[in-house]
Amino acid sequence: MSTFEPKKPACSASLSRRGARGFTLLELLVVIVIIGLLAAYVGPRYFSQLGKSERQTAKAQVEGFGKALDAYRLDTGHYPSTEQGLNALVVKPADEARWNGPYLQKQVPADPWGRPYVYRSPAQDGGDFDLLSLAKDGQPGGEGDGADVSYR
Incomplete structure (x- = not known):
């Protein structure tokens, strides 16, 4: 028996x-x-x-907080005070008898730039409340990527 060995081409x-x-x-x-x-x-x-995407995330979070604040008002008859802040959506304030929360599933996160959201009640313009992120620049107002992201 012989083994078969293929022939190598000359140019190999x-x-x-x-x-x-x-x-x-x-x-x-x-x-x-x-x-x-x-x-x-x-x-x-x-x-x-x-x-x-950071601005879209901030806008979605602000919208969610705004809806939770509206639910809080429906239950209690008023929005949380500036002192109570957004934390009142998660933890029942001591002086709030008709609180029916928590209105958020988790603690209030920082905005996408790592700063806390700004909440004031009543609003500076006379409305019910101000809720905003100071965006990338961390300063009130601004333009472009530095423009505030606010509710309503």
Whole structure:
């Protein structure tokens, strides 16, 4: 019995040398430049979306707190005072007989920028309450990414 050994082509030595040589420095530099161009194009678009998502998160949280404040008012007949703050939605205030909460499932989180939400009752403009996030810049007012996110 003989074992079958396939015949190697005459050019196999040159193929094996060519396959083992790797990439040249020029080829690697071209690939690095292409990756850099892609990152320069995609990076700013990605980070602009990140700012949008923070604002959308703050807006959704402010809307949720506003609805919880409205439920609190329906039960008690008034909104929590500025001193009681948003914590009154989670923990029953000592002087509140008709409190039927908690109105939020979890503790009140910080806004997406790590600062507490601003709550005032009555509102500065004479309304029922002010509820807002001071956004990215942490200052009242602002424009663009620094514009406050408020309820109503």
